[in-house]
Amino acid sequence: MLFWIIAAALVAVIALLFALALLRGRGEDEMAPAASYDVQVYRDQLRDLERDVERGVTSREEADRAKLEISRRMLEADRKAQAGSDLGRAPKGPTIALVIGGVVIFGAAFWLYTRMGAEGYQDQPIAQRFADADKLYDSRPSQADAEKMQKARATPPANPDPKFLELMKKLREAVAKKPDDPKGLELLARNEAALGNFDAAWKAQQRLVATKGDAATAQDYAELGEMMAVAAGGLITPEAEKVFATALKMDQNNGLALYYVGLMMAQNGRGDRAFRLWDNLLRNSESSDPWVPLVQQNIEELAWLAGEKDYTPPRPRGAPGPSQADVAAAADMSPEARQQMIRSMVERLNDRLAQEGGSADDWARLISSLRMIGEVDRADAVYGEAKGKFGSRPDDMAKIDAAHQAPAGQALQDMGGAQAGQSAPQAAPALPGPSAQQMKDAASMTPEERQQMIQGMVDGLFDRLTTEGGTPQEWARVISSLATLGQTDRAKEAWGEAQKALADKPDALAQVEAAAKSAGVAQ
Structure with a gap:
């Protein structure tokens, strides 16, 4: 309560000083400007001039001319004096506005403090905070x-x-x-x-x-x-x-x-320790782990509490590739800049898998990405390494095989990364797709035209597969392409059609299923 008494007294004193300054304007001494003094001097000069005429020191004609000049100066001085006295008064409009503004500011400050302030809360050095955290920990x-x-605060469960x-x-x-x-x-x-x-x-x-x-x-x-x-x-x-x-x-x-x-x-109260634990946990978790969303929701606040500025949460293993912001930025890039961005992401994924390992989805994405940018030999080498790691796991190998068998030239076109004069790698079996001329023409297209061309090719492949059927690689490609274009419902539809078309071919269906799982349209 003492705090509020002191605060209110200080505010009242300051407000009173402001009000007095506005109401009084300038002091009495200041209210008598130089112009008022001049008027008095001119009056004395007129009286002295009359005395000089009576004593015969000055002729009447000279006295009349001097009176005229002195009178003119006296009128001017009186005008200035009147103007000065008006300036000495505080204008009413601004005065009222200032008073109202002061009341509003004081009221807002009081309201804000009651919401966010902590009366009597002292500064806490870091050692004191740690001591308080230890007390909180010990008193659990x-x-x-x-x-x-x-149980006392829980709501009754629903009837099972x-x-x-x-x-x-x-x-x-x-x-x-x-x-x-x-x-x-x-x-x-x-x-x-x-x-x-x-x-x-x-x-x-x-x-x-x-x-x-x-x-x-x-x-x-x-x-x-x-x-x-x-x-x-x-x-x-x-x-x-x-x-x-x-x-x-x-x-x-x-x-x-x-x-x-x-x-x-x-x-x-030990957000710093929590941050270090969760940051390391996030770096070593799979994207499907149940705690990942909870950590991601709170890790940035913990980073702030731990004093980490400009913190960027790491992506868990198996997380989707480029973000929506990356895709949006890539749409406005030149083919060369887009290719460079894709290559840098592939290299980061390659480095992480070499240092930390990863899931089958990660390895499959690296293989398909390397083929996408035309590095077929590196993709084959990574595929051989992945076989050594996942050879005993049929489900994981199905994903990796599907990525390795995807046609490299088509993958390059699906990402809009065709460059003038670049021929498609020939490591994969030839499948219907864009011609060399189409890939060359794509380099000079605007992002919107290129996107329209890709959409047209995907639609054409989808229509042919649903009417005539096709290979498992083609089914996998159309599902992946539709998912990449953000058309999840159509990708699910394609997966359903593939299941019907390849129902009697388990091995082929397993390849398509791996692509559907990678695209997020199959469980």
């Missing part, structure tokens, strides 16, 4: 207390399906009869969580971990910690922290445990 509620608080409740009843009875059955405990934990019974879910998961003993994995512990955190309303309690610590002791790269440890740091 236990798992049981946190769950009680969560009666059939599901009946199945859950049977599952609970089965687990009660076989309390050490890992499969039953696993099903019980997951389905209790699905019902919203997170307390029962983490206890079932805890029994599962105990039953497995030394066979329990880091992921088992991480899932147990997650269920405990959800049951506690998102708070990472000391008990849950110990579980996540066990998971990270078994696997220091466990993404789920790293996410929740970072969340715990953020909850307890």
